[in-house]
Amino acid sequence: MSDRLQLGALLAHPDNGGVRLVAGPADANWAGVVVETNEAALPEDGAGRLAVVTGAPPTRPWQQDALVRRTRDRGFLALAIPEADGFGAGTRALADRLGFSLLHVDRPMLLAKACWQLVEARDSLTLGYVRKVAQSIEYHAEGLADLLRHLSTSIGHGIALIDSEGVLLEAGGRLPSEVHAAIDFGPWVDLTKAGQGAAASVRVDSPSREGLRVAFFGDGLDDRQLSALAVAAEVAMPAVAARILIDEVAEVSDASVSSGVLRDFVDLRGRPDPDVERRMLERGWRTTGYHLAFRIVGRSRVDALQLLRFVTGALGRIAVDSHATTSGRGVSGWLTFAEPPEPPQVERYIAALRDLHVEARRSFNVATAVGSLASGSAGLTSSLGEASDAVRIAANRSTTGWFVRVDGLGLEQLLLAWTGNDTFVPAARSLLAPLQTGNGELLTTLSAYLDHESAVAPTAAALGLHRNTVATRITRAQELLGVDMADPEVRLALHLACRAVR
Amino acid sequence: MPTLLEHDRLPALATGFAILGSGGGGATTMLELALRDERAWPFDLHSVDDLDPETPCLAVGFVGSTMLLSERLPGTDPFGRLIGAAERWLGHRIPAICSLEGGGVNGLTPFAFAAGRTIVDADLTGRAVPSLDQMSILVDEVPGIVVTCDTGAGGVALVETERALDIERVVRAAIVQAGGSGGMVFAGFTVGDLRAHAIVGNAARALELGGAFLARIDGPLTALAESLGGRLLAEGRVNSIEPDSRDPHVLTFGIDGSSGALHRLVARSETLAFMTDGRLEAAAPDLIVVVDAVSRDILEVTAISMARHVAVIRVDGPDWWSGSPERLRHVLPSAYGLDELDEVRTDEVPA
Numbered sequence: 001m002s003d004r005l006q007l008g009a010l011l012a013h014p015d016n017g018g019v020r021l022v023a024g025p026a027d028a029n030w031a032g033v034v035v036e037t038n039e040a041a042l043p044e045d046g047a048g049r050l051a052v053v054t055g056a057p058p059t060r061p062w063q064q065d066a067l068v069r070r071t072r073d074r075g076f077l078a079l080a081i082p083e084a085d086g087f088g089a090g091t092r093a094l095a096d097r098l099g100f101s102l103l104h105v106d107r108p109m110l111l112a113k114a115c116w117q118l119v120e121a122r123d124s125l126t127l128g129y130v131r132k133v134a135q136s137i138e139y140h141a142e143g144l145a146d147l148l149r150h151l152s153t154s155i156g157h158g159i160a161l162i163d164s165e166g167v168l169l170e171a172g173g174r175l176p177s178e179v180h181a182a183i184d185f186g187p188w189v190d191l192t193k194a195g196q197g198a199a200a201s202v203r204v205d206s207p208s209r210e211g212l213r214v215a216f217f218g219d220g221l222d223d224r225q226l227s228a229l230a231v232a233a234e235v236a237m238p239a240v241a242a243r244i245l246i247d248e249v250a251e252v253s254d255a256s257v258s259s260g261v262l263r264d265f266v267d268l269r270g271r272p273d274p275d276v277e278r279r280m281l282e283r284g285w286r287t288t289g290y291h292l293a294f295r296i297v298g299r300s301r302v303d304a305l306q307l308l309r310f311v312t313g314a315l316g317r318i319a320v321d322s323h324a325t326t327s328g329r330g331v332s333g334w335l336t337f338a339e340p341p342e343p344p345q346v347e348r349y350i351a352a353l354r355d356l357h358v359e360a361r362r363s364f365n366v367a368t369a370v371g372s373l374a375s376g377s378a379g380l381t382s383s384l385g386e387a388s389d390a391v392r393i394a395a396n397r398s399t400t401g402w403f404v405r406v407d408g409l410g411l412e413q414l415l416l417a418w419t420g421n422d423t424f425v426p427a428a429r430s431l432l433a434p435l436q437t438g439n440g441e442l443l444t445t446l447s448a449y450l451d452h453e454s455a456v457a458p459t460a461a462a463l464g465l466h467r468n469t470v471a472t473r474i475t476r477a478q479e480l481l482g483v484d485m486a487d488p489e490v491r492l493a494l495h496l497a498c499r500a501v502r
Numbered sequence: 503m504p505t506l507l508e509h510d511r512l513p514a515l516a517t518g519f520a521i522l523g524s525g526g527g528g529a530t531t532m533l534e535l536a537l538r539d540e541r542a543w544p545f546d547l548h549s550v551d552d553l554d555p556e557t558p559c560l561a562v563g564f565v566g567s568t569m570l571l572s573e574r575l576p577g578t579d580p581f582g583r584l585i586g587a588a589e590r591w592l593g594h595r596i597p598a599i600c601s602l603e604g605g606g607v608n609g610l611t612p613f614a615f616a617a618g619r620t621i622v623d624a625d626l627t628g629r630a631v632p633s634l635d636q637m638s639i640l641v642d643e644v645p646g647i648v649v650t651c652d653t654g655a656g657g658v659a660l661v662e663t664e665r666a667l668d669i670e671r672v673v674r675a676a677i678v679q680a681g682g683s684g685g686m687v688f689a690g691f692t693v694g695d696l697r698a699h700a701i702v703g704n705a706a707r708a709l710e711l712g713g714a715f716l717a718r719i720d721g722p723l724t725a726l727a728e729s730l731g732g733r734l735l736a737e738g739r740v741n742s743i744e745p746d747s748r749d750p751h752v753l754t755f756g757i758d759g760s761s762g763a764l765h766r767l768v769a770r771s772e773t774l775a776f777m778t779d780g781r782l783e784a785a786a787p788d789l790i791v792v793v794d795a796v797s798r799d800i801l802e803v804t805a806i807s808m809a810r811h812v813a814v815i816r817v818d819g820p821d822w823w824s825g826s827p828e829r830l831r832h833v834l835p836s837a838y839g840l841d842e843l844d845e846v847r848t849d850e851v852p853a
Binding site: 093 | 741747780
């Protein structure tokens with residue numbers, strides 16, 4: 001069967017001269033092909049072949065009937081001829097009745113070549129595809145999607161980048177899901193047919209992404225076309241793999257530039273700086289208007305870039321101007337409004353960000369915080385700052401699903417969150433280090449004492465100690481630390497330090 | 503011995519000429535009504551062999567739109583002045599009369615308008631044909647033919663020429679002038695000329711065909727076809743009527759055969775060719791007779807309408823036309839500019 005010329009394969013061939021089925025069976029296949037300039041020159045013995053006639057057919061219905069009948073009587077199973085799409089219903093019905101495939105072709109010589117490639121010259125078919133792959137690589141591509149488009153246009157079939165879950169990118173058609181399901185992800189090359197569809201796929205050797213395959217696909221492809229396309233896929237694969245890598249590098253560098261701009265902007269604390277403004281504008285970040293900032297950080301190790309990729313995608317579904325970039329161990333971003341949004345609107349956007357957070361948690365162990373709505377450059381800075389502070393709280397708030405919003409937090413929470421940062425905690429540790437001797441009872445007592453408004457009696461009651469014990473320990477701590485606890489500034493610093501190390 | 507035609511043979515005669523019309527030639531109804539008066543009957547129908555070959559003869563017929571003829575009734579003597587003009591031109595009385603066209607309404611003209619002349623069983627076509635240069639005596643180039651025809655308002659035109667096509671063109675123009683239909687007369691030949699250069703015995707054939715048809719009219723279609731010595735080509739429903747892109751007079755009918763076959767009937771003013779599943783089964787001068795499958799009316803081309811249930815019967819055309827390639831050339835479908843319809847592959851057509 002595979003040696004036969006199949007109608008499906010011919011229809012799927014990208015350079016088939018515009019052949020299409022006008023009447024007759026759609027699943028036809030033939031023993032071969034005969035090409036002649038006119039019907040009279042066709043051999044007497046059709047022998048189950050396809051007749052390709054390059055000259056125009058007669059115009060009158062009875063002549064067209066007779067043409068179909070004679071060609072069929074000679075033993076041909078199909079006739080491809082120019083202008084057959086103009087044949088009337090009667091002639092089509094006759095072809096159907098005779099089980100004879102009537103094909104229209106715009107350019108019969110191209111069809112003849114396609115038939116020849118399919119029947120006799122597999123290598124020519126393969127080489128044709130390979131050359132087209134080479135030609136499409138020659139052109140500049142903006143990105144992976146662009147490269148796939150080039151490949152698909154040039155080859156004349158669909159192309160898809162797939163993993164076992166589904167299609168990541170495709171061009172020139174849609175890979176049917178049943179074909180995807182039938183693809184074996186194990187071997188280097190895989191040829192798959194499912195229903196009408198077929199695909200030839202090759203594993204993508206990419207260091208950064210596992211389990212990818214690049215697949216050429218189309219309807220009605222026969223075995224010859226599939227194996228030729230497999231070779232084409234093998235040739236195209238390194239270009240695809242390289243493109244994935246290039247895109248990733250570009251993405252990382254772009255993210256790091258964005259991240260730098262944002263850092264510089266935040267460092268300005270609302271002061272105007274023309275250079276930063278310009279760099280922000282270059283990225284399409286406007287500081288005018290109203291901003292609602294958010295920050296998402298990993299509760300454990302998270303690839304900030306992947307998180308950003310996800311967040312950027314998800315932000316696209318929120319119908320408002322939004323920006324995001326990596327920053328430290330997470331992603332910072334904000335929504336921008338030209339007009340001040342109504343409170344219910346703000347609620348809706350916060351809910352959308354919460355949905356984004358919930359969705360992100362399916363793939364990343366993250367915590368998210370949302371700042372308050374603020375306007376202008378200073379507002380953006382403060383909103384970003386709030387989100388940044390609040391996310392430290394969010395990281396420990398399992399009760400709220402690791403999501404908090406600043407306007408839902410107390411001041412002290414924020415203050416504490418602020419002390420939880422990387423510079424304060426080590427400082428606090430070293431400040432309180434002298435109290436770590438013994439079993440840390442001095443630190444516990446000092447903390448409790450400060451918590452209880454520097455009053456001995458309530459502290460003793462809270463800790464279940466005698467008042468004298470408390471007083472002694474406080475005096476000792478004071479001596480060890482060498483500080484004056486009558487000074488309110490000192491008391492505040494100590495109090496915060498105690499909280500930070502606790 | 504002349505054959506004596508009694509009045510009761512009129513339906514068979516008319517039906518026979520309708521069959522010989524092959525879808526054209528005009529409905530016989532008008533002249534059937536004219537001949538209903540029994541006082542005119544019986545008629546003596548003379549075979550050409552019964553008469554002296556030197557007997558001058560004329561042929562009469564209506565030309566132009568046959569449909570118009572049924573709306574604008576011919577007078578009681580539509581050929582009188584035309585015959586008079588021909589006789590004056592030739593300088594002698596013409597005692598014998600025959601039909602111009604042996605199919606459709608003109609088959610009955612000698613009977614309706616004999617006016618005492620001897621009726622000869624012969625005509626110039628043997629079936630309906632559309633053009634005057636297809637008259638057998640013109641095809642065989644019999645010399646000395648004179649043609650007269652109506653020009654309207656009582657006028658008469660007379661044409662004497664050796665170019666057959668001129669007769670067609672001049673008479674056609676005169677008939678248009680006369681209002682689209684009128685009478686014409688061929689003269690200047692003898693009964694002897696008819697023996698070799700006309701279709702003889704065609705009225706007898708009409709009687710035979712008509713009689714057989716009427717006898718089996720209620721029977722199965724196959725039997726009906728066989729009774730005519732013909733073959734049932736198709737029975738089915740008309741599913742398409744397509745005008746030709748090159749010749750607006752040509753219509754192609756699609757018929758969905760009740761057996762599943764797909765038929766095509768190609769017609770101009772007469773049915774000219776018939777195909778089944780893309781294979782030619784019949785072509786002029788074969789008679790391709792279209793009958794309403796239910797009412798058994800013999801249909802003219804104009805009456806074949808969409809969704810009509812029809813039967814198509816092939817009957818042999820007059821042998822005269824097949825007598826020589828030259829004669830045949832005048833009546834094959836290619837004579838009307840229809841390609842690829844001349845050659846019926848008789849080897850494969852079942853008997």
